[in-house]
Amino acid sequence: QSALTQPASVSGSPGQSITISCTGTSSDVGSYNLVSWYQHHPGKAPKLMIYEVSERPSGVSNRFSGSKSGNTASLTISGLQAEDEADYYCCSYAGSRAVVFGGGTKLTVL
Amino acid sequence: QLQLQESGPGLVKPSETLSLTCAVSGGSLSSSTYYWGWIRQPPGKGLEWIGSLYYTGSTYYNPSLKSRITISIDTSKNHFSLELSSVTAADTAVYYCVRHGTASDAFDIWGRGTMVTVSS
Secondary structure (H helix, E strand, O other): OOOEEOOOEEEEOOOOOEEEEEEOOOOOOOOOOOEEEEEEOOOOOOEEEEEOOOEOOOOOOOOEEEEEEOOEEEEEEOOOOHHHOEEEEEEEEOOOOOEEEEOOEEEEEO | OOEEEEEOOOEEOOOOOEEEEEEEEOOOOOOOOEEEEEEEEOOOOOOEEEEEEOOOOOEEEOOOOHHHEEEEEEOOOOEEEEEEOOOOHHHOEEEEEEEEEOOOOOEEEEOOOEEEEEOO
16 A cells, blocks of 8 residues: 655646645546545644545645546645645545545645 | 644653553544544655544554554543554654544544654
8 A cells, every 4th residue: 555646746836736646556546536625724624625636625626636547636726825834744545445635735825 | 613632752762662542522432423533744745644543442453553553442531542662763753643534535634643652
Protein backbone atom coordinates (compact mmCIF):
# COMPACT_ATOMS: atom_id res chain seq x y z
CA GLN A 1 0.00 0.00 0.00
CA SER A 2 2.16 2.89 -1.28
CA ALA A 3 1.27 6.56 -1.00
CA LEU A 4 -0.36 8.19 -3.99
CA THR A 5 1.93 10.51 -5.97
CA GLN A 6 1.26 14.24 -6.00
CA PRO A 7 3.49 17.12 -7.12
CA ALA A 8 5.21 18.71 -4.15
CA SER A 9 4.11 22.18 -5.14
CA VAL A 10 2.05 24.14 -7.64
CA SER A 11 1.49 27.85 -7.99
CA GLY A 12 -0.77 30.27 -9.79
CA SER A 13 -1.82 33.88 -9.86
CA PRO A 14 -5.18 35.14 -8.60
CA GLY A 15 -7.91 34.43 -11.12
CA GLN A 16 -5.99 31.66 -12.86
CA SER A 17 -6.77 27.95 -12.81
CA ILE A 18 -4.48 25.23 -11.52
CA THR A 19 -4.67 21.44 -11.55
CA ILE A 20 -3.15 19.06 -9.02
CA SER A 21 -2.60 15.49 -10.11
CA CYS A 22 -2.78 12.37 -7.95
CA THR A 23 -1.35 9.19 -9.42
CA GLY A 24 -2.05 5.80 -7.95
CA THR A 25 -2.28 2.29 -9.30
CA SER A 26 -4.83 -0.12 -10.68
CA SER A 27 -5.32 -1.30 -7.09
CA ASP A 28 -6.56 2.02 -5.75
CA VAL A 29 -7.34 5.07 -7.92
CA GLY A 30 -7.79 2.97 -11.04
CA SER A 31 -10.19 0.51 -9.47
CA TYR A 32 -12.54 2.68 -7.44
CA ASN A 33 -14.41 5.94 -7.91
CA LEU A 34 -13.66 6.72 -4.27
CA VAL A 35 -11.11 9.50 -4.56
CA SER A 36 -11.41 12.45 -2.20
CA TRP A 37 -9.49 15.71 -1.85
CA TYR A 38 -8.70 17.71 1.29
CA GLN A 39 -7.62 21.29 1.84
CA HIS A 40 -5.33 21.80 4.82
CA HIS A 41 -4.39 25.17 6.23
CA PRO A 42 -1.55 24.78 8.76
CA GLY A 43 -2.80 24.58 12.32
CA LYS A 44 -6.34 23.76 11.27
CA ALA A 45 -8.17 20.51 10.63
CA PRO A 46 -8.21 19.36 7.01
CA LYS A 47 -11.42 20.08 5.08
CA LEU A 48 -13.13 17.77 2.62
CA MET A 49 -13.36 19.48 -0.78
CA ILE A 50 -14.22 16.67 -3.21
CA TYR A 51 -15.48 13.11 -2.69
CA GLU A 52 -16.25 10.21 -5.02
CA VAL A 53 -13.92 11.74 -7.63
CA SER A 54 -16.03 14.76 -8.54
CA GLU A 55 -18.72 15.38 -5.94
CA ARG A 56 -18.64 18.59 -3.88
CA PRO A 57 -19.89 18.66 -0.29
CA SER A 58 -22.44 21.29 0.56
CA GLY A 59 -20.77 24.63 1.12
CA VAL A 60 -17.68 23.99 -1.01
CA SER A 61 -17.20 26.51 -3.80
CA ASN A 62 -17.92 25.35 -7.35
CA ARG A 63 -14.45 26.69 -8.22
CA PHE A 64 -13.23 23.30 -7.00
CA SER A 65 -13.73 20.34 -9.29
CA GLY A 66 -12.40 16.81 -9.55
CA SER A 67 -11.91 14.24 -12.26
CA LYS A 68 -10.23 10.92 -12.93
CA SER A 69 -8.65 9.15 -15.86
CA GLY A 70 -7.20 5.71 -15.41
CA ASN A 71 -4.91 5.64 -12.40
CA THR A 72 -4.71 9.44 -12.10
CA ALA A 73 -7.15 11.74 -10.35
CA SER A 74 -7.05 15.52 -10.60
CA LEU A 75 -8.24 18.50 -8.60
CA THR A 76 -8.81 21.74 -10.50
CA ILE A 77 -9.23 25.08 -8.80
CA SER A 78 -10.49 27.85 -11.03
CA GLY A 79 -10.50 31.57 -10.31
CA LEU A 80 -7.69 31.22 -7.78
CA GLN A 81 -8.07 33.28 -4.63
CA ALA A 82 -5.59 34.11 -1.91
CA GLU A 83 -7.47 31.96 0.59
CA ASP A 84 -6.96 28.90 -1.61
CA GLU A 85 -3.29 28.88 -0.59
CA ALA A 86 -2.96 25.68 1.44
CA ASP A 87 -1.78 22.09 1.28
CA TYR A 88 -3.96 19.70 -0.71
CA TYR A 89 -4.14 15.94 -0.23
CA CYS A 90 -5.78 13.29 -2.33
CA CYS A 91 -7.01 10.04 -0.87
CA SER A 92 -8.26 6.83 -2.43
CA TYR A 93 -9.94 3.66 -1.29
CA ALA A 94 -7.47 0.82 -1.77
CA GLY A 95 -9.60 -2.24 -1.17
CA SER A 96 -10.08 -4.37 1.95
CA ARG A 97 -11.45 -1.34 3.78
CA ALA A 98 -8.12 0.49 3.59
CA VAL A 99 -7.41 3.97 2.27
CA VAL A 100 -4.23 5.64 1.12
CA PHE A 101 -3.29 9.32 0.99
CA GLY A 102 -1.10 11.24 -1.40
CA GLY A 103 2.01 12.99 -0.17
CA GLY A 104 0.38 16.41 -0.39
CA THR A 105 0.79 19.42 -2.66
CA LYS A 106 1.55 22.92 -1.46
CA LEU A 107 -0.44 25.49 -3.44
CA THR A 108 1.03 28.97 -3.56
CA VAL A 109 -1.07 31.86 -4.83
CA LEU A 110 1.39 34.34 -6.26
CA GLN B 1 -23.69 19.72 14.12
CA LEU B 2 -21.60 16.69 15.01
CA GLN B 3 -18.22 17.50 16.52
CA LEU B 4 -15.19 15.40 17.42
CA GLN B 5 -12.66 16.20 20.15
CA GLU B 6 -9.42 14.34 20.76
CA SER B 7 -7.90 14.03 24.22
CA GLY B 8 -4.89 12.32 25.71
CA PRO B 9 -1.29 12.85 26.85
CA GLY B 10 0.82 15.18 24.77
CA LEU B 11 4.04 13.38 25.70
CA VAL B 12 4.71 9.65 25.61
CA LYS B 13 7.97 7.85 26.38
CA PRO B 14 9.60 5.59 23.78
CA SER B 15 8.46 1.94 23.95
CA GLU B 16 5.31 2.91 25.84
CA THR B 17 1.71 2.94 24.59
CA LEU B 18 0.07 6.04 23.14
CA SER B 19 -3.60 6.29 24.16
CA LEU B 20 -6.06 8.81 22.74
CA THR B 21 -9.82 9.20 23.01
CA CYS B 22 -12.21 10.92 20.65
CA ALA B 23 -15.40 12.31 22.18
CA VAL B 24 -18.38 12.65 19.86
CA SER B 25 -20.92 15.40 20.49
CA GLY B 26 -24.00 16.44 18.58
CA GLY B 27 -24.55 12.97 17.18
CA SER B 28 -24.29 9.26 17.80
CA LEU B 29 -21.56 6.73 17.10
CA SER B 30 -24.22 4.12 16.45
CA SER B 31 -24.80 5.03 12.83
CA SER B 32 -24.83 2.46 10.06
CA THR B 33 -23.63 4.96 7.47
CA TYR B 34 -20.33 5.98 9.00
CA TYR B 35 -16.98 4.65 10.12
CA TRP B 36 -14.94 6.35 12.83
CA GLY B 37 -11.20 6.54 12.53
CA TRP B 38 -7.81 8.06 13.19
CA ILE B 39 -5.41 9.90 10.89
CA ARG B 40 -2.03 11.37 11.80
CA GLN B 41 0.42 13.89 10.39
CA PRO B 42 4.06 13.82 11.48
CA PRO B 43 5.78 17.22 11.54
CA GLY B 44 6.58 18.36 8.01
CA LYS B 45 5.01 15.26 6.46
CA GLY B 46 1.73 14.23 4.91
CA LEU B 47 -1.43 12.62 6.21
CA GLU B 48 -1.47 8.93 7.12
CA TRP B 49 -4.58 6.86 7.73
CA ILE B 50 -4.14 4.79 10.91
CA GLY B 51 -7.34 2.81 11.06
CA SER B 52 -11.11 2.87 11.42
CA LEU B 53 -13.95 1.05 13.08
CA TYR B 54 -17.66 0.52 12.65
CA TYR B 55 -20.14 0.93 15.48
CA THR B 56 -20.43 -2.86 15.68
CA GLY B 57 -16.78 -2.99 16.71
CA SER B 58 -15.38 -4.22 13.40
CA THR B 59 -11.96 -2.70 12.84
CA TYR B 60 -9.81 -1.92 9.80
CA TYR B 61 -6.14 -1.01 10.20
CA ASN B 62 -3.33 0.39 8.08
CA PRO B 63 -1.25 -2.70 7.23
CA SER B 64 1.96 -0.86 8.11
CA LEU B 65 0.74 -0.20 11.66
CA LYS B 66 -1.57 -3.13 12.19
CA SER B 67 0.62 -5.01 14.66
CA ARG B 68 0.71 -2.04 17.05
CA ILE B 69 -2.82 -0.62 16.82
CA THR B 70 -6.01 -1.14 18.73
CA ILE B 71 -9.06 0.99 18.00
CA SER B 72 -12.10 0.49 20.19
CA ILE B 73 -15.53 2.02 20.70
CA ASP B 74 -17.74 2.75 23.69
CA THR B 75 -21.17 3.65 22.40
CA SER B 76 -22.52 4.19 25.93
CA LYS B 77 -20.02 7.01 26.41
CA ASN B 78 -20.18 8.09 22.77
CA HIS B 79 -16.46 7.92 22.30
CA PHE B 80 -13.85 5.83 20.54
CA SER B 81 -10.19 5.29 21.31
CA LEU B 82 -6.79 4.62 19.80
CA GLU B 83 -3.94 2.70 21.36
CA LEU B 84 -0.56 2.56 19.61
CA SER B 85 2.00 0.38 21.31
CA SER B 86 5.80 0.38 21.33
CA VAL B 87 6.03 3.96 20.15
CA THR B 88 9.18 5.56 18.78
CA ALA B 89 10.06 9.10 17.73
CA ALA B 90 8.59 8.27 14.32
CA ASP B 91 5.15 8.21 15.95
CA THR B 92 5.42 11.88 16.90
CA ALA B 93 2.55 13.54 15.06
CA VAL B 94 -0.69 15.45 15.19
CA TYR B 95 -3.41 12.85 15.62
CA TYR B 96 -6.89 13.53 14.23
CA CYS B 97 -10.07 11.60 14.88
CA VAL B 98 -12.41 11.52 11.90
CA ARG B 99 -15.76 10.36 10.58
CA HIS B 100 -16.03 8.83 7.13
CA GLY B 101 -18.88 7.57 5.07
CA THR B 102 -19.30 3.85 4.46
CA ALA B 103 -20.26 4.55 0.85
CA SER B 104 -17.96 7.43 -0.06
CA ASP B 105 -14.98 6.62 2.19
CA ALA B 106 -14.54 10.39 2.43
CA PHE B 107 -13.47 11.91 5.75
CA ASP B 108 -16.15 14.57 6.19
CA ILE B 109 -15.73 15.54 9.84
CA TRP B 110 -12.40 16.01 11.60
CA GLY B 111 -11.41 16.79 15.15
CA ARG B 112 -9.07 19.74 15.75
CA GLY B 113 -6.17 17.36 16.24
CA THR B 114 -3.87 16.75 19.17
CA MET B 115 -0.08 16.83 19.09
CA VAL B 116 1.66 13.81 20.58
CA THR B 117 5.40 13.83 21.08
CA VAL B 118 7.38 10.68 21.75
CA SER B 119 10.40 11.53 23.83
CA SER B 120 12.13 10.44 26.99
